[in-house]
Amino acid sequence: MSAQTFDVVAVVVPNPQIDHTHNARIVNASIGYRLDASDLIRTLSNNNPDRRPEIAGLFYVPDLSDTDSGCSTTELALVPSNVTKLMSFPHENYPFIGLVPWTSAACVQAYLASMRATAVRGAVVYHPDGLVDPPEPVSDSTWSLDDGGEWQSQNQFPIYAVPGAIGAELMLALARYSGNMSTAPLGDQLVQQYDSRNFVRLYAHMDVSTGATMPSLWIFLIIVLALLLSLVLFSALIVHFVQRRQRRILARRVANGEVDLEALGIKRLKVPQELLDKMPQYTFTSKADASTPEVPFTQPTCPICLDDFVDAETTVRQLPCRHIFHPECIDPFLRENSSLCPMCKKSALPAGYCPVGVTNLMVRRERLVRRMQERAAAEAGGPTQPRMMSSVQRRFRSFRATSTSAAPGSDPEGAGSTPNQLDNLALNNVAMDTHTTEVPAEVRAQGTSARRAWLRQRMASLREQDYTQAAEEARAADETRPLWRRIAGRFNPRWV
Numbered sequence: 082m083s084a085q086t087f088d089v090v091a092v093v094v095p096n097p098q099i100d101h102t103h104n105a106r107i108v109n110a111s112i113g114y115r116l117d118a119s120d121l122i123r124t125l126s127n128n129n130p131d132r133r134p135e136i137a138g139l140f141y142v143p144d145l146s147d148t149d150s151g152c153s154t155t156e157l158a159l160v161p162s163n164v165t166k167l168m169s170f171p172h173e174n175y176p177f178i179g180l181v182p183w184t185s186a187a188c189v190q191a192y193l194a195s196m197r198a199t200a201v202r203g204a205v206v207y208h209p210d211g212l213v214d215p216p217e218p219v220s221d222s223t224w225s226l227d228d229g230g231e232w233q234s235q236n237q238f239p240i241y242a243v244p245g246a247i248g249a250e251l252m253l254a255l256a257r258y259s260g261n262m263s264t265a266p267l268g269d270q271l272v273q274q275y276d277s278r279n280f281v282r283l284y285a286h287m288d289v290s291t292g293a294t295m296p297s298l299w300i301f302l303i304i305v306l307a308l309l310l311s312l313v314l315f316s317a318l319i320v321h322f323v324q325r326r327q328r329r330i331l332a333r334r335v336a337n338g339e340v341d342l343e344a345l346g347i348k349r350l351k352v353p354q355e356l357l358d359k360m361p362q363y364t365f366t367s368k369a370d371a372s373t374p375e376v377p378f379t380q381p382t383c384p385i386c387l388d389d390f391v392d393a394e395t396t397v398r399q400l401p402c403r404h405i406f407h408p409e410c411i412d413p414f415l416r417e418n419s420s421l422c423p424m425c426k427k428s429a430l431p432a433g434y435c436p437v438g439v440t441n442l443m444v445r446r447e448r449l450v451r452r453m454q455e456r457a458a459a460e461a462g463g464p465t466q467p468r469m470m471s472s473v474q475r476r477f478r479s480f481r482a483t484s485t486s487a488a489p490g491s492d493p494e495g496a497g498s499t500p501n502q503l504d505n506l507a508l509n510n511v512a513m514d515t516h517t518t519e520v521p522a523e524v525r526a527q528g529t530s531a532r533r534a535w536l537r538q539r540m541a542s543l544r545e546q547d548y549t550q551a552a553e554e555a556r557a558a559d560e561t562r563p564l565w566r567r568i569a570g571r572f573n574p575r576w577v
């Protein structure tokens with residue numbers, strides 16, 4: 082890992098005879114030594130087996146005077162005789178960093194071997210050329226020791242280079258801060274603040290953490306990206322809560338009977354068998370028999386199979402809209418095909434019951450269809466219709482209009498008609514709608530059950546056409562909207 086910073090400061094090293102804490106303290110900057118060469122340091126070898134984020138230790142120069150170092154007299158003269166050496170420190174377990182002039186290959190190898198024996202934390206080298214420019218990279222031939230670069234892997238500590246002028250200054254500073262406290266620069270002031278029996282030495286520190294290598298532009302981009310991500314997450318959270326609220330509102334309206342998803346072509350619904358079993362059954366009584374009116378609002382014929390009810394004999398099923406059918410006709414229809422009454426297309430589901438989980442697509446389609454109805458009502462100048470009409474209702478209105486116009490003096494609005502008369506008119510239109518195609522002769526030949534089954538299938542097919550038409554109208558209206566409105570509507574149905 083490359084060095085990001087390099088600074089040297091003076092520290093007070095405690096004398097173990099009077100202080101057993103072994104904690105070195107940095108000398109006040111006004112009376113101590115301080116050097117910062119962070120912009121001038123070059124990494125030659127980044128060996129760091131312990132992966133320390135900082136390389137720091139007491140500064141010293143390896144002593145080669147007692148060994149056959151292979152250094153010439155000129156090379157040894159680069160190191161002052163009074164420079165800070167290992168013997169200049171108390172015999173304590175301190176971390177050390179060596180300072181070495183880079184001269185001949187044999188001399189440098191001798192310095193490196195001495196530092197390996199001392200187990201230094203790191204080494205700082207320099208060319209004794211007096212230059213102030215940053216050192217050359219390690220690939221330059223001036224850093225060669227004629228060993229094919231093995232010195233980089235042989236020494237298990239990082240090696241850094243500084244300019245020649247900085248190295249020479251550090252060498253002189255190590256000579257000044259090698260004796261007693263009183264002989265150090267500004268020693269008279271040092272002894273006033275610190276115990277004169279302690280020592281003042283130099284301490285080197287290099288930051289090799291990777292965090293400092295990140296350019297400020299990248300930091301800015303990461304901050305901007307984090308802000309954008311936070312904004313997106315916050316917006317997504319708001320949209321989620323808004324959509325959930327819209328789904329709950331629609332589910333409540335469906336349960337209250339305000340919205341019929343199937344009539345609007347949004348979702349095909351069916352009536353479960355347990356709800357069918359709760360719908361009342363009666364024994365049909367004709368309206369002529371007023372003494373025992375079991376069913377006060379009836380039609381005399383089943384709208385599905387068109388068979389007349391037999392007075393005091395036929396069992397009929399009454400839906401919430403009060404229309405009656407043969408149970409064997411209406412039950413399969415509601416259970417397998419549709420939840421809407423074949424007569425009036427009102428829902429047969431009980432109030433407070435929502436049979437499906439409401440989705441965001443249902444919310445958007447319901448709001449779109451409702452707006453279409455409101456606009457159509459505004460253009461027609463009439464009230465908004467709560468739900469779309471079935472083909473049965475449209476034929477019934479056309480039939481009623483034709484009947485009233487053909488009979489002079491009749492009530493055109495049907496105000497004078499009784500409920501049973503209106504049901505009989507609707508029943509006639511159901512019959513015309515159901516039997517547009519004649520029952521095949523082979524089906525009639527099979528008997529009443531086969532004929533009823535065929536008519537039930539015919540009714541289910543007509544209801545399927547109604548639902549498909551309503552769904553296609555809603556889908557077409559959705560696709561004709563501008564693209565931006567369709568995208569916005571996915572986030573908030575109010576923007577549909």
